[in-house]
Amino acid sequence: MKLHALRYAASLAIVFALLGHVLNRYDVRFIDTLDALIYDTKVQLTMPRTVDSRIAILDIDEKSLAELGRWPWDRARMTTLADTLFTREGIALLAFDIVFAEPDASSGLAALNRLANGDLRDDPQFQRTLPGLAAQLDYDRRFADALEGRPVVLGYYFANQAQTSGAIPPPVLPARAFDPHPMTLFDWSSYGGNLPSLQKAARRGGFFNPVIDFDGSVRRVPLVTEYRGAVYEALSLAVVRVLLGSAPLSLAFDAPADASSTLSALTLRTPRGTLAIPVDANGAALVPYRGRQGSFPYYSVADVLAGRIAAGALRGKIVLLGTTAPGLVDQRTTPVGEVFPGVEVHANLIAGMLDGSIRSEPASAGVLQALVLAVAGLAMIFAWPWRVPARATLLTILLTGAVIAGDLALWRHGAWSQPVAALLLAIGALFVLNMSYAFFVESRTRRHITRLFGQYVPPELVEEMSRHPESYSMAGRRAELTVLFSDVLGFTAIAETLEPEALAELMNEYLGTMTAVMRDERGTLDKYIGDAIMGFWGAPVEDRDHARRAVSAALRMRAVLVDLNRAFAARGWPTLWAGIGVNTGPMTVGDMGSSVRKAYTVMGDAVNLAARLEGLTRHYRVEILVGEATRARTEEVVYREIDRVRVLGRATPVAVFEPLMTRAAWDSADPAEHDDLKQWHATLAHYRARQWAAASAKLAALVERHPGCGLFMVYRERIALLQATPLPDDWDGVHTFDTK
Structure with a gap:
C-alpha cells in the first residue's frame, strides 16, 4: 500500500470526482457531451428505419406556399382542408402543430361592419344583405364549426413571458395531483393559445414545447407540464388519449408517497387495460426516433386540396398538420438529423406511446450507475494486475467491451436508458494513470529488483523479473x-x-x-x-x-x-x-x-x-x-x-x-521394474492389513532380486519386530518418528 499510495490516491480521486457528477452533486459538461454522443449513436444504430403508415404528416411545404400563398392562410381554406380530410379522405384524427392565435381578417367582414355602422348605416338593402354575408365571411366561426364534434387536437405553447394570449384547454389534472409527492415538472408563467372559439370547438389541446438539451438537440419532450399549479398535457399525449376514447390520465411514482418519490410514468386506463408511458422526474419522455426524416408518410397540403393524392391514402390515419418550410421555423436538431421537422418529433412520440417503445429513465439510474462505477473503479484500483501490463490491458479492454456490450444489450432489448460516459471515462482514465505510473517508475524498480533478487535466483529469471518489475516484491x-x-x-x-x-x-x-x-x-x-x-x-x-x-x-x-x-x-x-x-x-x-x-x-x-x-x-x-x-x-x-x-x-x-x-x-x-513396483505396493497393502506372512513372502522375493536395496531391509526388520509385538486394535500402519 505504501509503495503505491500515490497511485491509489490519484485513482480514487478520479473515481470520486466522477461519482460527484453521476450523483448530480455538480455537472461536468464534457461528460454530458460524451453521454449525449453515446446516446445519439445508440439511437442511430438501433432505430428501426421503417415507415410507420399509421401516422401521416400533412405538410405546409414550399410547394403549398407557392400554390396557396404565404402563411398564414385564411380560415376559409383551413375549413375546406378540415372538411376534405374528414369527409373525403376519412381520416381518424387531425392534430395541429400550429397555433391559431389571431382572428382572421382576410374576409373583409370587419370593413363591412364598419360601413354598416358608418356610411351605409341608413342603406336598407345593405343592412338586409349584411347578415347573410357575415355568416359566409366569418371564417373563424366557419372553421370552428368544421372542428366541432370531430376528433381534433389543437396545439399551443407555454412560455416565460410577460403576457399570455389566446385560450388553452382545461388542465388534465388538478393542482393537488402530485400530493404528497414533490412537484418537479417544468413550470411556466405564460402561454400562447388559440382563439377561444377554436379551442372550445376542438376535442382537446396540447402543448408542443420540447426539451432543448445543452447542445441544442431535442431528445426529450415533456408529456405533462405545470402551469399555475395544475397539470397540462402535450400535443402527442392528447392525440393518444383521443384515439383511446379520452382515456383517463393518472400519475405513477417510483416509490410510495414520501418526500423522495418521483414521477416515473403516466398511465392511461383503456378498455384493454392500463397503458404505462415512461417519463422522467420532469414528466418528459425520450423520443423513440424511428429513423431520419421521412419515417412517416408526408403529403403536401396543396396536393390534398387539389385531390392529387391516391384515393384512400389517408383513410383511417392520424394526421398531423405541420410544416417543413424553412421560413416557418419549425426545424429541430435531433439525434437523427441536424434539421428535423418538429411535427415529426410528435409523430415519433405518438407512435412510441402506441407501441410501448418509449424507454424509461428510472430515478434510481444515477444511483445504479454510481454503484457500478464504484465497484468497477475499486476493482481496477486494487485488483487489476497493473504489474503485468499485458494482462492489465487485456482486462481493461474486456471490461470496456463488457460495458459497451451490456449497455447496447440493455438498450436493444431492455426498457430503459442508462448513461455510461462516466463509467467509460473512469476505465480509460484509470488505465492511462496506472499504466503511466508503471512506465515512469519502471526503470527505477527494474534496477531495484535486480539488486534485490540477483543473489537468489538465476540470471534469466532476474532478466524476466526486470521486464515486469512492478510484479515483484x-x-x-x-x-x-x-x-x-x-x-x-x-x-x-x-x-x-x-x-x-x-x-x-x-x-x-x-x-x-x-x-x-x-x-x-x-x-x-x-x-x-x-x-x-x-x-x-x-x-x-x-x-x-x-x-x-x-x-x-x-x-x-x-x-x-x-x-x-x-x-x-x-x-x-x-x-x-x-x-x-x-x-x-x-x-x-x-x-x-x-x-x-x-x-x-x-x-x-x-x-x-x-x-x-x-x-x-x-x-x-x-x-x-x-x-x-x-x-x-x-x-x-x-x-x-x-x-x-x-x-x-x-x-x-x-x-x-x-x-x-x-x-x-x-x-x-524394463518390464521387470514395472513388476517390482507392483510387488512392492502389494507388500505395503499386506503390511497395513497386518498380513505379515504375505508381506514377508513378497518382500523376500524383492530382496532376492535386489539384495542391496536398503528399503526392503528396513521393512523386513520392521515386520519381524511387529510380529513379535502385540499391536493395539487401532494400529493404522503409520510409523511415528520422535526425533528430527
Whole structure:
C-alpha cells in the first residue's frame, strides 16, 4: 500500500470526482457531451428505419406556399382542408402543430361592419344583405364549426413571458395531483393559445414545447407540464388519449408517497387495460426516433386540396398538420438529423406511446450507475494486475467491451436508458494513470529488483523479473510453493579425512554442481547450511509447475551426483551420498531477518516437513523423499510409496514417496521394474492389513532380486519386530518418528 499510495490516491480521486457528477452533486459538461454522443449513436444504430403508415404528416411545404400563398392562410381554406380530410379522405384524427392565435381578417367582414355602422348605416338593402354575408365571411366561426364534434387536437405553447394570449384547454389534472409527492415538472408563467372559439370547438389541446438539451438537440419532450399549479398535457399525449376514447390520465411514482418519490410514468386506463408511458422526474419522455426524416408518410397540403393524392391514402390515419418550410421555423436538431421537422418529433412520440417503445429513465439510474462505477473503479484500483501490463490491458479492454456490450444489450432489448460516459471515462482514465505510473517508475524498480533478487535466483529469471518489475516484491506474502532440502550423509566423518584445502575444493564443486541444477530448473537458492542446500520454487517468479520443477531438480541432482562421485574417486576423494526432501504447501515467503541481516526465504509447516523428509532418507535408505502434496501435483512422475509417517511436530500422518523416473522414461523401462513396483505396493497393502506372512513372502522375493536395496531391509526388520509385538486394535500402519 505504501509503495503505491500515490497511485491509489490519484485513482480514487478520479473515481470520486466522477461519482460527484453521476450523483448530480455538480455537472461536468464534457461528460454530458460524451453521454449525449453515446446516446445519439445508440439511437442511430438501433432505430428501426421503417415507415410507420399509421401516422401521416400533412405538410405546409414550399410547394403549398407557392400554390396557396404565404402563411398564414385564411380560415376559409383551413375549413375546406378540415372538411376534405374528414369527409373525403376519412381520416381518424387531425392534430395541429400550429397555433391559431389571431382572428382572421382576410374576409373583409370587419370593413363591412364598419360601413354598416358608418356610411351605409341608413342603406336598407345593405343592412338586409349584411347578415347573410357575415355568416359566409366569418371564417373563424366557419372553421370552428368544421372542428366541432370531430376528433381534433389543437396545439399551443407555454412560455416565460410577460403576457399570455389566446385560450388553452382545461388542465388534465388538478393542482393537488402530485400530493404528497414533490412537484418537479417544468413550470411556466405564460402561454400562447388559440382563439377561444377554436379551442372550445376542438376535442382537446396540447402543448408542443420540447426539451432543448445543452447542445441544442431535442431528445426529450415533456408529456405533462405545470402551469399555475395544475397539470397540462402535450400535443402527442392528447392525440393518444383521443384515439383511446379520452382515456383517463393518472400519475405513477417510483416509490410510495414520501418526500423522495418521483414521477416515473403516466398511465392511461383503456378498455384493454392500463397503458404505462415512461417519463422522467420532469414528466418528459425520450423520443423513440424511428429513423431520419421521412419515417412517416408526408403529403403536401396543396396536393390534398387539389385531390392529387391516391384515393384512400389517408383513410383511417392520424394526421398531423405541420410544416417543413424553412421560413416557418419549425426545424429541430435531433439525434437523427441536424434539421428535423418538429411535427415529426410528435409523430415519433405518438407512435412510441402506441407501441410501448418509449424507454424509461428510472430515478434510481444515477444511483445504479454510481454503484457500478464504484465497484468497477475499486476493482481496477486494487485488483487489476497493473504489474503485468499485458494482462492489465487485456482486462481493461474486456471490461470496456463488457460495458459497451451490456449497455447496447440493455438498450436493444431492455426498457430503459442508462448513461455510461462516466463509467467509460473512469476505465480509460484509470488505465492511462496506472499504466503511466508503471512506465515512469519502471526503470527505477527494474534496477531495484535486480539488486534485490540477483543473489537468489538465476540470471534469466532476474532478466524476466526486470521486464515486469512492478510484479515483484520482497514483502512477505502467503503462497503455495515447493521447497527442497539436500544434505550430505556422514559429512563430519568425510571432513575428518580431508585436508582443509581439499575439503573446501570438494564442497565447492559439489555445491556448485547442485546449485547449477537447481538454477537450471528455475529454482530460487535460499541458503547453504554447511553441506546442506535449501531452495524453493514458485517465488519470486510465479510458476504453476513449481512442484514438477522441484522434483525434476531432485532427480537430476541424484543423477549428476553419480557422475560427480566418479570424478571425486579419480582424485582420491571420498564418495558422497546425499538425501533430498521435497514438499509442497502453503508457506510464507519474503525478506525476513533483523535490522542487521535479512534474507529472502520461506517459512511454515510445509517447509519444516520438507526438512523432516530429508532426514527420513537416512532411515529408509533412499535418496529422495517427497510429500503427498508434491506427488499429487506431479502426475508426470512415477513414484514408489515408501510409508505413512507421523513426524516430530506434526500430529497428522503423511504419506511419503520416492520418485523413480518420469512417466515417459517409465513407459520404456524394463518390464521387470514395472513388476517390482507392483510387488512392492502389494507388500505395503499386506503390511497395513497386518498380513505379515504375505508381506514377508513378497518382500523376500524383492530382496532376492535386489539384495542391496536398503528399503526392503528396513521393512523386513520392521515386520519381524511387529510380529513379535502385540499391536493395539487401532494400529493404522503409520510409523511415528520422535526425533528430527
